[in-house]
Structures are given as structure tokens and as C-alpha cells.
Amino acid sequence: MKRIYNYLGGLLIVLVTLVACKKNILHPSEGGIPLATDIDISINVDQDINQVTFTMNNKGVYPVWIFEGQGKNAYSTINKFTKIYNTAGTxxxxxxxxxxNGISDGSITKTFTINNSLVDFDKxxxxxxxxxxxxxxxxxxEKGHLGCGPSGTDGLEWWSAVPNDKADWGLYDDILTFTNDMKYTYNPGEGGTVYVNTGSTLFSEHNPHNEVDFMAPVPEQTTSYNFIGEGEDVFLTFPAQTLFPYIANDESYNAPKYKVVGISPNKIELVSDNGTIAWHYILSAEGETKIGGYDPDNNCNLWKTADFTNEFYYAPGWNEIADPDFTANGNSYHIKLPEATFERWQAQVAFKTNISTNAATNYDFSTILYSSKDIKNVTVKLVKNGGGENDNIFLFEEQVDxxxxxxYTFIRTNLPGIDIDVVKLVLDFGGNPAGTTVDVSRIVLKENSCNDGTIIEEPEEDNVNWLPDSDCNKWKTVAYTNxxxxxxxxxxxxxxxxEANGNQYKVILPTETYGQWQAQVHFKTSNISTQSTKTYDFRCVLNSTKNLNGVTIKLTKVDDDSIFFFTKNTNLEAYKDYVFKMPAMPGLDIENINLVFDFGGNPANTEVTIRNIILKESTCNQ
Incomplete structure (x- = not known):
């Protein structure tokens, strides 16, 4: 281990030198070196993909993770470091x-177990x-989206890129497309160039030979990719002469092979190591969506310092079985649902927190959801703890596919506050197929007035002709009974x-109600049907004379609530139009549609106007 510690000693000198450039000079003190006895770490193993996350819980320090294997030591000084293991073992x-001030003389050693060797790489x-x-x-x-370090490391010790570090080098507009039939396409972006290390012999006709990296023009390239396991590690490989956003050396182009050190739905960390130098890459899929949620690490986030306990209800066919496997790793939660469920509320995961909210404050919420299999009508609900009537006291209750x-990035902005002493986040995956895994991450609950720097962009227009009087609109000639x-x-x-007036309906509610489903209005149609071979667009506009929280909108089959296009909950602000729309809904075989509104929880003397209802086939644009 001498080589490792000698290098780390050099790293310490560099750190001290950098600090000494500041006005407040820090003089290293041997007495200030932290002790190994103070080390507090967590090791989390995701057995589904053999990924281990190493976290140091101590504040104001950094870890030195040292791994032995494959004839040499490997190490990292990154907190929340991830490493993937190919083979089962301890x-x-x-x-x-x-x-x-320095690095502890002593150390601690921890063991962990990988249950299964990776036989295939479908996940x-x-x-x-x-x-x-x-x-x-x-x-x-991302800090460290490109970096380099000694061979055998995570490739970040010598240099680590800061955000937008290489904005002038045609790097960030390169698009890498992977398909599930193992095809890989490299698109060099608008600039049409690939970024190349000056030390490489490749693309020499474009190298100015001034010891500065350069850009070389290249065409789009389509080839293949593969995952392989070697020893402890898993690698992403490509055929010879495959392009990648940064060509670090000849080996990374002539024999492309990248060790996978971390993988998730939105982020992949790779290391290319030719035995002399290790290069670190971080790829992100978040560019596919403009909305990424609020910042979970900002101090505005109430969830960041929250404590919670979990509650589960896992009951296929309403017969309760053992709780699903649940693993927490910081603000990321992994849920395994081995058995299929068939209806809503049969696969509930709840977080009972110590967070409170109040009626004088508006709030923002966001989280990222990921599932290994399709699940329709997943419920996300932020509610008062306690059950019973408390189930009707919520900031929102939504269903998403x-x-x-x-x-799936779930965002709700500027939610009117409610007086809740104990906030509970409820997620329901009822209807899940067998063998489903779900990841819930980046949970944020914050006061709307607390600015975490996030800009929530409005989603792009849905390109639907929302014309109530169009012949495409099935509601134009609707026949119904209430x-x-x-x-x-x-x-x-x-x-x-x-009070009905064409495609406008005023609902007059003189008496106060207190919970969901206590003020239902159904439009049971007799001449609107839908088919599973088509897609549909729905839209309506709501306006209330008083604030209304938790209004339910549901499009379902007449006399069969279990067959429905959607169930959505929203809040209405007094005298403000709320435009509700659901474009491009997959079709269902329904003979007669039932449009349901529930205004349960309304104050006395509330009037709600529903207007411009549209239900149309997505392909109809007359």
C-alpha cells in the first residue's frame, strides 16, 4: 500500500498549498489529524445490480476507501462512492x-456480501x-463529469471537471443513443466534432501539436455495445474505433472498454483505465426531460433533515403478505415487489415524517420515480398522518403511469398549505406485475418562498387542437344523466x-362537506364510447368561487369504477381558471364513459363551474 499512501501524501501537500493561497492561512497540525476511531460509515448493497454505495457520515472530512483485488490496490477519496461487483462473495x-491536517494512521475494515454473480445483464x-x-x-x-487520476483509482484524483468546465470544446452536445437490441449511435452534435486528448496519435491531421486538446470533425456513427464481466468488475464495451465524447488516448478508441462504477436510470459513471492513467466519465439521461425537480441537497428541502418511519401494506387480492423489501440510501429508496397486485392500495409504502405544514404557507414538492416494469395509476399522496378522516386532509393525491x-419526474408547485402536524408521504404501486422493483429518489418538500435556485420550466405545448366546438369533440353531442x-x-x-348551459355546468354546493367523495357529480353518458386500439385527449376548465383542495377528476366506465382512464386530484384557487388536460391517453374498451367530479371538502356556499369539456380521438384534428 506504500504507493497509495505516498500519493495521498502528495495530494495533501497540494490541498495545503491551495489553502495557503487564501487570506485565511490554514497551518496543518498533527494534532488536528482525525482518528480512525471516529470513522462512521454506511455501506449499502443493491443486490439487484450488484452495486455498492460507500458513504462516510462524518462531517468536515473525506474518506479514503481502499480495495484489494486483481493484483493491485484500488482506492477512492470520494464520498458516496459506488462500485459494482461482477461475482458473488464476501x-x-x-x-x-x-x-x-492529514490522514489517519489507523483505519477500520468492513465486510459486505454480494449474494449473486451476474449471469446476464438485462437490468x-x-x-x-x-x-x-x-x-x-x-x-x-455534475462535478467530476470528466476527470483523470492514477491507474487503479476512480479517475478523479489528478483533475476533476467543474460544471460546464469544457463548454467551449464541443463536448456537451454529443448525443449517445443506446437501444435495447444492443445498438449504439454516436452523434457529434451541432459542431460535428469529437474532443481528443492532445497526447493521442489519432486524428493527427487536426492536432495543432501545441500540447492542447483539440476537436476533430467526425460523422455520426452507429455500431454496437455490450456488457461483460471480468473478475470483480463489469465493463461496457464497444467494437474497435468506436467514437465517444472524449477520446482520452489511443486505447480508448482502438479497444473501447469502460468499467461501470455506478449506474442508475439517469446517471452512469464509467472509468477507462489503460494501466497508466484512469479517466472518469459521467453520463446523464436527464437531458431528455426539461423538468428535473427541485434540488434535494439545498437547505430549503425539509426532507433533507427529516426523520421518518416506514409503514407498509402489501396485500395481493387483499390478502396481506410480508412487507416488500425496502432499502434506503440517503435520499434514494429501493423497493422490491416480488408478488403481483391487482388493484389500487394493495402495494402501499408510506413515509411517516416529523415534517409539519401550515395553512399560511404554500409549498413545492418533487420526486423521481423509476420502475423496472410498467405500472399504471401509481398513487402519490402527501397527507396528514393518522388514517380515517385524516386521509382526506392532503396537499395532493395524484395518480401517474x-x-x-x-x-418519471413528479412535480407540484405552489401548493396551498394545510395545517398538518405530521406529514406522511404515501406511495401506492397497486397493480404492479410480479418481480417489479421501484426506485424513489430526490424527494423534496419545501416552502414555495424558499428559492433553491431551481427553474421549473413549463412543459412544451402538447400540440393538440383543443376546440370545444370541433366535430372531433365527442362531448359536443353528448347525452348523459347526472x-x-x-x-x-x-x-x-x-x-x-x-345549471347546464351548453358545454358549461354550474354546481351549487350550499352545505359544507369535510372529506373526499362527499360531493360527487357524475356525468353518465349514453353515447360516448372508446376503443383500446385508439388514443384520446381530454380537457376541461374548472373555476370555483372559493378555495377547494383535493378536487377529484375521474374518467371511468359507467357503473364500473375499476376501469378508468385516470383519477386526478387538484386544488382550485378561488375565481381562478384551472385548465385540466390529459393528452394522448391509451384507449380502453368502454361502451359508455362516465365523467366524475368530486368536490368533497368544499366550504359552504361554494359554486364550481365546469366548462369546455373535450374528449376526442388524438388523430382527429378537424
């Missing part, structure tokens, strides 16, 4: 602790390529008055 990591292919294909690029906003191997259920405290009273 492994060890030696840990030292360092700060500006890796799913993460990389999604259902069909997935686009990646260099993660320009998760597609296999694709991330079914009403008006029951404060679930005690039915006289039905509310509905």
Missing part, C-alpha cells in the same frame, strides 16, 4: 479518514436503453343544483 473495504440494458432506446450525454452540471425502465352524492360527514342530504 468483500472488504479498508477506510481511513482525512482532513486538511443493465434496461437502465441504459429503456424500453426501446435512450439518449445520454456528458453530465455537464410508470413505464418500464423510464424515469348521478349525485351530496353527503356531509357521509350523511346524504338534498342533491346540489346543477
Amino acid at each position: 468483500y472488504t473495504v479498508e477506510v481511513k479518514i482525512g482532513n486538511a 443493465y440494458i434496461g437502465l441504459l436503453a429503456g424500453n426501446e432506446s435512450k439518449k445520454w450525454s456528458i453530465a455537464r452540471l 410508470l413505464k418500464a425502465n423510464e424515469t 348521478f349525485l352524492y351530496y353527503a356531509p360527514g357521509h350523511t346524504p342530504i338534498a342533491n346540489p343544483v346543477i
